[in-house]
Structures are given as structure tokens and as C-alpha cells.
Amino acid sequence: MTDKNTGAVGLEVSGLSKSYGETEVLHDISFQVEPGEVFVIMGPSGSGKSVLLKHLIGLEQPTAGEVLIDGRAVTDPATLRTIHAALVFQAGALFNSMSVYDNLALYPREHRILPEKGIRDRIGEILRILSLENAAERFPAELSGGMRKRVAIARALVMEPQIIFYDEPTSELDPIMAATISEIIACLKEQIDVTSIVVSHDRDLSLTIADRIAILMDGRLRVIATPDKLKATDDAAVADFLNPAIDLKNPRFKQRSA
Ligand SMILES: Nc1ncnc2c1ncn2[C@@H]1O[C@H](COP(=O)(O)OP(=O)(O)O)[C@@H](O)[C@H]1O
Ligand SMILES: [Mg+2]
Known part of the structure; x- marks a missing residue:
């Protein structure tokens, strides 16, 4: 067995759905992450980010669809034995x-x-x-x-991971420290041949580090776009999520498409 990082690997999600009992939590999600890309998954609380992440690392079995890392099913134990994947947990777990x-x-x-x-x-x-x-x-x-x-x-x-998954890397940090973590994730991209998949609801982090951002709403993939494209979105729900208008005299209530 070699310990060498043999290069960043891509990830592909196709037709992924997940139900717990009668409740569908993820609906027909498909996307591809390129080797070396920093791909951020954002979405409001309860939209399915953590459940999706568990599927990406093979901790959950989909109801339908599949997740491939470097072309191999992540649910096949042999896949994660041969591919170096690393997970940065929310709490650190040291x-x-x-x-x-x-x-x-x-x-x-x-x-x-x-x-x-x-x-x-x-x-x-x-x-x-x-x-x-x-x-x-x-x-x-x-x-x-x-x-x-x-x-x-x-x-x-x-x-020496070929792919790193981060779960909310800036949660519980003050804004300055959060910015430092953003810089580190962005800088790793230059120094290490690795693919980064980041789950976060931190808008500043996501817009700074991402090559592309996927936005999850109510278990559905609403859009995938570069930060610049997202900032110019004409999708009102996405704009609202990225840039919530706080107008106390004229509150707006977001509609959930249940
Ligand atoms: N093991 C589970 N059983 C049933 N429902 C779950 C389970 N895990 C998550 N859910 C539900 O799936 C939805 C998405 O949860 P989650 O992925 O944790 O959201 P997020 O990470 O975006 O805040 C929530 O409505 C949550 O209650
Ligand atoms: Mg979560």
C-alpha cells in the first residue's frame, strides 16, 4: 500500500433521493464535482445539507440514486479503502x-x-x-x-487526502477566525492536490472560497453556480437566502414550497 496522494478525485451524485419513512428529505439530486474543485453546499437550516453530506461519505444509503467518487460507488467499502478521503467534523473531535x-x-x-x-x-x-x-x-x-x-x-x-469533506467549518467561530479558516481552505487548494466539498450556511465563507456553490432548499437542488453568477441571481428565493433583507417596518415572510 502506498501513502502517496495520487491526485484529487472527482465526485458524482446522480438521481439521489432519500426518505425516512414517509418523509422525503432529499429529492432527485444530481451534480458533479471536478477534481481539485472547491464545491460548497449551502442552504437554510433543515434543507438537507447534513443528510446529503452523510450520503457523500457513504454513511447513509440512498433510497434512490448513487454517489460515485472517482467513478466508484461510495457505498462499496472497497472505494474508501483505496481513495483517501478525510472529514473535518463540526466540533473537531480531537x-x-x-x-x-x-x-x-x-x-x-x-x-x-x-x-x-x-x-x-x-x-x-x-x-x-x-x-x-x-x-x-x-x-x-x-x-x-x-x-x-x-x-x-x-x-x-x-x-494526504484526495478529497476533503468539511461540515460547517466556521460554525462557532468569531468573524475574524471564520475569515482565517476561509483563507486556509482557499490556500490549501493552491498547495495540495485535493478536492474540497464544504457544507456551510456561512455566506461569506461560501462566496469567498467556492469555485461553485450548490444551494439546497427543501431537499431539492435549487441552483448550482459560481459565486459571481449567484450574486447576480434573479431567483428571488436564492437572493433572499444569500442576502436577507431586514426591514422591520415591512417584514417579508418567506414562503416555503412544502
Ligand atoms: N435520521 C433521520 N430521520 C428522520 N429525519 C431526518 C433524519 N435526519 C435528518 N432528518 C430530517 O431531514 C431534514 C434535513 O435535515 P439536515 O440534513 O440535518 O438539515 P441541514 O443540515 O440542512 O440543517 C430535516 O427535516 C430533518 O429533520
Ligand atoms: Mg446540518
Whole structure:
């Protein structure tokens, strides 16, 4: 087995629907993400973003349709054994009893991917990319929320992923830290050959980092477009979501197409 990143991989979703009991949560969703692309999935709360993400990483079985990574079904266990995929969880999920360095070394040590010296070199490089050199010997509880988030990204990068999934990478961060995370995701695109799929309801983040944005509403794909095209949308529901007009004297109530 090689630990080399053999290049960013594409992802394809076709005709994906998901029902829980009688309730359809995702309806006939199809899109393609190109290798190396930063693809952001946005949508109001409850629109189905998290459920969609679970399907993209093979944690849920669709009621209809399929998800392919690099042309292979993500529900086939062999797919994620051969493709390096990494997930940056919302809360970070770091081990509090271990230093940052040991958190990062956990996966490569367990899978004997590299000798200790190789692990040290790789972690050193990743800490540098994320400006975390001074955090290596510290413990997660001693770090700010923004640093913990960066460590979570660092841990994903240690796996030399070909595709990274981020679930709400800027939630719980103040605006300055959120902007830093945006910069990091955008900068990784230049430094590492990886495809990034980001689920977020953070408009600033999405419009800054995305090559393309998909907007999910009520379990349906409303539009896929570049940030510039989206800012100029003539779809009132999309414009409302991206740029909510707050006019207290004349409140507008959004209609849900149930
Ligand atoms: N396991 C489940 N069983 C039943 N309904 C679910 C389940 N998971 C999510 N849902 C429903 O699917 C819809 C979309 O949820 P979710 O994907 O979490 O929304 P978002 O992440 O966009 O806020 C919600 O109405 C939610 O209640
Ligand atoms: Mg969610």
C-alpha cells in the first residue's frame, strides 16, 4: 500500500433521493464535482445539507440514486479503502488527553503509513501550512476555538487526502477566525492536490472560497453556480437566502414550497 496522494478525485451524485419513512428529505439530486474543485453546499437550516453530506461519505444509503467518487460507488467499502478521503467534523473531535502532535500522529502511526521520522516531517510541513508550529506540544483544551479547528484540518491533511469533506467549518467561530479558516481552505487548494466539498450556511465563507456553490432548499437542488453568477441571481428565493433583507417596518415572510 502506498501513502502517496495520487491526485484529487472527482465526485458524482446522480438521481439521489432519500426518505425516512414517509418523509422525503432529499429529492432527485444530481451534480458533479471536478477534481481539485472547491464545491460548497449551502442552504437554510433543515434543507438537507447534513443528510446529503452523510450520503457523500457513504454513511447513509440512498433510497434512490448513487454517489460515485472517482467513478466508484461510495457505498462499496472497497472505494474508501483505496481513495483517501478525510472529514473535518463540526466540533473537531480531537483527543483532549493527547498533545496536538500526538493527535496528528495517531492515524499514520496506527496505519503504519510512515516511519516515525517520516511522520514527523509530514506533520511539521502541515503545521507550517496552517501556522500551527507553536501548537504542537500543547493540548486541545489550551487552544482557542479557531486553533482547534485548524488542528482538525491538519489532522485531515495528515492522511494526504484526495478529497476533503468539511461540515460547517466556521460554525462557532468569531468573524475574524471564520475569515482565517476561509483563507486556509482557499490556500490549501493552491498547495495540495485535493478536492474540497464544504457544507456551510456561512455566506461569506461560501462566496469567498467556492469555485461553485450548490444551494439546497427543501431537499431539492435549487441552483448550482459560481459565486459571481449567484450574486447576480434573479431567483428571488436564492437572493433572499444569500442576502436577507431586514426591514422591520415591512417584514417579508418567506414562503416555503412544502
Ligand atoms: N435520521 C433521520 N430521520 C428522520 N429525519 C431526518 C433524519 N435526519 C435528518 N432528518 C430530517 O431531514 C431534514 C434535513 O435535515 P439536515 O440534513 O440535518 O438539515 P441541514 O443540515 O440542512 O440543517 C430535516 O427535516 C430533518 O429533520
Ligand atoms: Mg446540518
